[in-house]
Amino acid sequence: MTTPNPSDAGAGEVVAAPFPEPPAVPISPWGYGKPQLGERIFRRLAEGSGLLIVLLIAAIGGFLAWRALPALARDKENFFTYGGNWVTTDTSAMHFGILDLLHVTVFVSLFALVLAMPVALGVAIYITQYATRRTAALFSYLVDLLAAVPSIIYGVWGLHVLAPELRPVAAWLNAHLGNCFLFATGNASLAGGGTVFTAGIVLAVMILPIITAVTREVFVQTPQGQIEAALALGATRWEVVKTTVLPFGRSGFLSGAILGLGRALGETMALLIILRGTQEAFGWSLFDGGSTFATKIAATATEFDNQYKAGAYVAAGLVLFGLTFVVNALARSAVAGTRAGRSRA
Numbered sequence: 001m002t003t004p005n006p007s008d009a010g011a012g013e014v015v016a017a018p019f020p021e022p023p024a025v026p027i028s029p030w031g032y033g034k035p036q037l038g039e040r041i042f043r044r045l046a047e048g049s050g051l052l053i054v055l056l057i058a059a060i061g062g063f064l065a066w067r068a069l070p071a072l073a074r075d076k077e078n079f080f081t082y083g084g085n086w087v088t089t090d091t092s093a094m095h096f097g098i099l100d101l102l103h104v105t106v107f108v109s110l111f112a113l114v115l116a117m118p119v120a121l122g123v124a125i126y127i128t129q130y131a132t133r134r135t136a137a138l139f140s141y142l143v144d145l146l147a148a149v150p151s152i153i154y155g156v157w158g159l160h161v162l163a164p165e166l167r168p169v170a171a172w173l174n175a176h177l178g179n180c181f182l183f184a185t186g187n188a189s190l191a192g193g194g195t196v197f198t199a200g201i202v203l204a205v206m207i208l209p210i211i212t213a214v215t216r217e218v219f220v221q222t223p224q225g226q227i228e229a230a231l232a233l234g235a236t237r238w239e240v241v242k243t244t245v246l247p248f249g250r251s252g253f254l255s256g257a258i259l260g261l262g263r264a265l266g267e268t269m270a271l272l273i274i275l276r277g278t279q280e281a282f283g284w285s286l287f288d289g290g291s292t293f294a295t296k297i298a299a300t301a302t303e304f305d306n307q308y309k310a311g312a313y314v315a316a317g318l319v320l321f322g323l324t325f326v327v328n329a330l331a332r333s334a335v336a337g338t339r340a341g342r343s344r345a
Helices: 037-073 099-130 133-148 151-176 187-192 196-220 224-232 237-265 269-275 293-299 307-344
Strands: 002-004 014-016
Touching: 037 307, 099 133, 099 196, 099 237, 099 293, 099 307, 133 196, 151 196, 151 269, 196 237, 196 269, 224 237, 237 307, 269 293, 293 307
Parallel strands: none
Antiparallel strands: 002 014
């Protein structure tokens, strides 16, 4: 806006008139100006919801620790390094520890993760990059439908349907790769089929929908401009996937894998049905049996009539509770590192 300067009469010069200074207004976290009532209410509700979640998690951990401490005080073994028989009959001198439970839980979960990750990655790539729209919708529906099957159905199917079909494969691996500790075992444990080998395959099927769904949603968000630029430069479809889709979705794939690992660590009914099919103790072989944290607690629920017996299993549950926190922390660190590297690139 311009106006003649009255102090310079006769010059006919036009100068810019200064605009008045805007009044000072307080700056809120939502932007300039005082936040409206609805914004303040929403902010308080959001803060309260986040605080409620933290308090609930702390309350669960505190309750588990409170119930576990009396039993730990009567434990005559080192709770973290003892892996022998779980003896809680005499509550004045109990013998229990989590070493074997930790080994079986981590072993079967990692085995399932190794089986599920490549399949989930391939399915996600096919659905988002190769399949037609109708085929992609059908495949997505079928994969997501696997998550709706109850755990007990997976357990019955794994022990009575899958295990007999896997027995020749297990026998071949045991006969030809028996020198490797992963496949070394006696034929007695192969007969029943309730082994870590069967449990890991069933668990891989159970966590496959989680990993696939997360990976698929991230791959879909790959910038279309990058894909079209790669195609314009003459790249094949696989080169497009390798140079644009995979680097962009690496953090999502890793997040889905860790989420699936957390699901595998806490699985109960399916593993309880399968691993109870053999009495072989766990010895770092795929054809051994054993108990995870969750299956041990579920199988001995009848002992919860005594606070000290129950406290021993609550202590195991507390370790599993902490283990899930460690897994989630590692996942967030890995995803943050991947995003930081991608932004620098």
